[in-house]
Amino acid sequence: MIQRLLCIISILSLSFGIQAQEHWPQWRGPNQNGVSTSTNLPTSWNLEKNLVWKSKLPSWSGGTPVIWGNHIFLTSPSPALTEAEKEPGGNELYILCLSKTDGKELWRVKLDEGNRLWRKHNNTSPSPVTDGKHVWVITGTGQVTALTMAGKVVWTRNLQDDHGEFGLNWGYGASPLYDDGKLIVPVLHGMHTDNPSYILALDGLTGKPIWRQERATNARRESPDAYTTPTLLKHNGQTQIVITGGDVVTGHNPKTGKEIWRANGLNPENSGSYRIVASPLAIDGMIYAPTRKRPLLALPAGGTGDVTNSVLWKFDGAGAPDVPTPVSDGKHFYMVDDRGLATCLNAKTGEVIWGPERTAQGTVSASPILADGKLYVLNEYAVTTVLSAGPKFKVLSTNELDDTYTLSSPIVSGSRIFIRTATHLYCLGMN
Incomplete structure (x- = not known):
C-alpha cells in the first residue's frame, strides 16, 4: 500500500513538472527567474535548420510572448500605414493569440489606440500574464485589459484615468505580475x-x-x-x-x-x-x-x-547589467550587459567565476534564459549565443535568424524555444 502511494505521488510530481515545463505564463517564466526545466532544446539553428515554424507579426514590439498550453499571447501595434508610423508601428494596440503548434493566428483584440516611439520601444512593451483561464495585459497608454483564453474581453480600466498621468521619461514598460x-x-x-x-x-x-x-x-x-x-x-x-x-x-x-x-x-x-x-x-x-x-x-x-x-x-565591476535582467539557478548567477559581455558569479558569495566574456557582437536588450544546461543570450540583431551553463565559459554556438531589432526575451515551452524579432515569431526545436 505504501509503495503504491509513493508511486502515485511520484507520477503526480512528474505530471506537475511536465506542466510547469509547458507553460511560460509571464515575462520571466513559470518561476519568474528566467529558468526552465525543459530538456532536448536545440543548441543551433538558422532559417533552414531546427526551424519548426515562423509567423509574420503585424509590427515590431519589445513585449515578450507568454505561453499556456497551445496558446501564445503577445502584444503588437497595428501595421504602419504611413511614413510617420514606420518607427513606432501603427496607432492601434493589439493582443494576439497564436497556436503553439503551427504559429497560426487564432484571434486578435484591439486594446487601445495611441502608439508612440519611446526611443527604443513603443506602447506595446509590457508582456501579458496568464493563469490558463484568463490573460491580462497593460499598454503604455495605461489601458489594463482582462480577457478569456478565447479572446473575450472581461474588463478594462485605464490607470492614467484612475490615478493620473504617467511621468516616466521613456514611457511605461513594466509587465504586470x-x-x-x-x-x-x-x-x-x-x-x-x-x-x-x-x-x-x-x-x-x-x-x-x-x-x-x-x-x-x-x-x-x-x-x-x-x-x-x-x-x-x-x-x-x-x-x-x-x-x-x-x-x-x-x-x-x-x-x-x-x-x-x-x-x-x-x-x-x-x-x-x-x-x-x-x-x-x-x-x-x-x-x-x-x-x-x-x-x-x-x-x-x-x-x-x-x-x-x-x-x-x-x-x-565591469559587466554588470543595465537593461537585461540576470538569471540564476541558485548556484550560479549569470548576467549580461548591454554590450553583450557575459559574467558568471557565485550566487551565494558574489565571487567572479568567469567573465566578462564576449558573446555575439551587438547590443543586448533581451534578458538571458537558462535551460537544458545552457545559457541563451539574444542580441538586438536576432543573433543568439548559446553558452554552456556552469563554472567554465564555453560558447556552444552562435545562431542567426537574418532579422533585425530584437528586444524581446527568448522563452521556452516544452522542447521548443520561441524568439520574437521585429517581423516574426520563430519556433525552434530539434528536427
Whole structure:
C-alpha cells in the first residue's frame, strides 16, 4: 500500500513538472527567474535548420510572448500605414493569440489606440500574464485589459484615468505580475510628474482595486523612474512582492501592499539619471537587485524595516547589467550587459567565476534564459549565443535568424524555444 502511494505521488510530481515545463505564463517564466526545466532544446539553428515554424507579426514590439498550453499571447501595434508610423508601428494596440503548434493566428483584440516611439520601444512593451483561464495585459497608454483564453474581453480600466498621468521619461514598460487572484501593477515614476509612485493590486476577475500602496523615494530627476517588473519572494512559508526603483529595493505584503522592508544603496552617488530597467530576482532565500549597471546588490530574505546593512555582497565591476535582467539557478548567477559581455558569479558569495566574456557582437536588450544546461543570450540583431551553463565559459554556438531589432526575451515551452524579432515569431526545436 505504501509503495503504491509513493508511486502515485511520484507520477503526480512528474505530471506537475511536465506542466510547469509547458507553460511560460509571464515575462520571466513559470518561476519568474528566467529558468526552465525543459530538456532536448536545440543548441543551433538558422532559417533552414531546427526551424519548426515562423509567423509574420503585424509590427515590431519589445513585449515578450507568454505561453499556456497551445496558446501564445503577445502584444503588437497595428501595421504602419504611413511614413510617420514606420518607427513606432501603427496607432492601434493589439493582443494576439497564436497556436503553439503551427504559429497560426487564432484571434486578435484591439486594446487601445495611441502608439508612440519611446526611443527604443513603443506602447506595446509590457508582456501579458496568464493563469490558463484568463490573460491580462497593460499598454503604455495605461489601458489594463482582462480577457478569456478565447479572446473575450472581461474588463478594462485605464490607470492614467484612475490615478493620473504617467511621468516616466521613456514611457511605461513594466509587465504586470499575477499572484493569488490579484494583478500587481507597478507605476514608479518622477521625471515628468510630482505624483507619487505606487504599486496597485487589481482583482483579476473584476478589475476592481484591492489596494494601492504609495512608494516613497528620495530619488531625484530621472532616478525615480523604473521599468522593472515585480517578482515574488517565497521564503519560510511567506510570500512577498519584491520591486526595485527609485534608488531602493523593497518587499511588500501581497495582501495589503504594505512595505515590509527596504534596502538603499542602488544609487550610492545620488545620480539624477539612475532609472532602473533590469528587474529583481528572488531565489533560494536570496534577493538580487540590479540597478543602472552598478552596484548590483544581493541580500538575504527575511528582514524587516531598513535592511540596507544586511547586504551580503555587491558587484561593482565591469559587466554588470543595465537593461537585461540576470538569471540564476541558485548556484550560479549569470548576467549580461548591454554590450553583450557575459559574467558568471557565485550566487551565494558574489565571487567572479568567469567573465566578462564576449558573446555575439551587438547590443543586448533581451534578458538571458537558462535551460537544458545552457545559457541563451539574444542580441538586438536576432543573433543568439548559446553558452554552456556552469563554472567554465564555453560558447556552444552562435545562431542567426537574418532579422533585425530584437528586444524581446527568448522563452521556452516544452522542447521548443520561441524568439520574437521585429517581423516574426520563430519556433525552434530539434528536427
